[in-house]
């Protein structure tokens with residue numbers, strides 16, 4: 001175990017931050033480029049564990065991906081197996097790659113980190129089986145499994161329950177233009193979380209030339225060629241959460257550069273959420289600035305649209321002037337760790353007062369003390385711990401390197417943010 005002493009802010013944080021590319025956009029762009037008809041270049045791609053795993057997965061299926069420079073090049077060709085895919089702990093890799101593997105020939109083995117073997121896969125494996133794909137998973141509906149690629153998928157109509165992750169839908173949609181008959185996908189069950197990420201899938205498919213119709217819980221993708229070319233990746237707005245929260249909890253001012261004026265990223269919801277929590281938020285000329293007054297308000301919000309923000313917002317809530325409730329996020333028990341349990345446990349270990357709800361968490365602020373903050377191989381727990389560490393002396397963050405999943409340079413960006 002390594003430990004990082006989270007720096008305490010010695011006053012209001014004043015900083016301007018530039019963030020690397022979005023994980024979700026980079027991984028979608030890689031997939032669409034791999035399924036395209038010619039060479040593509042990704043500008044501003046994120047270099048992190050999850051995107052390097054995606055690039056490696058596509059390479060294993062016969063698609064050359066050059067990720068050496070700032071621009072990433074993808075040269076699609078015939079998809080081929082046999083192969084072994086390491087999903088790491090990436091939900092994107094484990095949900096987006098199996099449908100591509102079914103387009104290749106040969107046995108393709110999927111596995112990942114120990115915790116990855118607990119993340120929901122059953123509905124997408126069931127849907128692929130309904131589409132005629134042979135998958136051997138010993139009936140578990142989880143990693144590891146072997147998919148027997150037959151060089152194509154006929155496609156057609158399929159129904160699944162995607163209430164445990166929007167990625168179960170996105171994964172099928174992204175490859176659907178390459179199914180012989182396209183795809184009509186229906187969700188049946190409790191609501192699908194992360195609507196902005198579904199919209200991101202639809203918009204990126206359309207930008208690549210796919211015909212996609214959506215309405216309610218039904219998505220239709222027509223068969224057809226995907227356009228190749230240049231794709232511009234936006235900065236990762238979910239990873240802006242902790243930097244903007246720093247302004248709020250210290251009563252400072254933080255600007256994140258290159259904020260898109262229109263975006264499907266759920267991190268854009270930070271603008272409204274941080275305002276509700278007491279910040280003043282302005283977006284001008286591509287700069288998103290949050291100013292804190294020193295007072296932080298508790299909030300009661302449904303976070304089902306932006307579950308990636310839960311941990312950082314929970315830490316802000318822990319130092320607010322009143323109680324908070326974050327609901328609509330039952331499914332984050334199936335993320336990198338059981339995030340509801342992790343949030344509650346860590347706040348309470350530091351002397352706080354939090355409890356789990358069926359679909360969220362409740363936090364009542366109380367004076368907190370320092371101590372070891374466990375991070376459960378979850379990048380967002382590290383970034384949440386750092387946020388709290390700005391105002392609670394003595395927070396020791398377990399395994400800070402976990403941030404490599406989506407933001408390897410987190411500690412240096414954080415340290416720089418605090419330099420006067």
Ligand SMILES: O=C(O)C1=C[C@@H](OP(=O)(O)O)[C@@H](O)[C@H](O)C1
Pocket residue numbers: 023024025091092164165166167170193194197307308
């Ligand atoms: O499609 C995507 O890129 C993602 C969708 C969301 O998954 P869930 O719907 O499982 O929350 C999000 O939490 C994850 O970090 C990335």
Ligand SMILES: C=C(OP(=O)(O)O)C(=O)O
Pocket residue numbers: 089090091092308335336380406
């Ligand atoms: C849930 C997350 O990641 P993924 O599902 O892509 O592993 C996340 O980054 O918060």
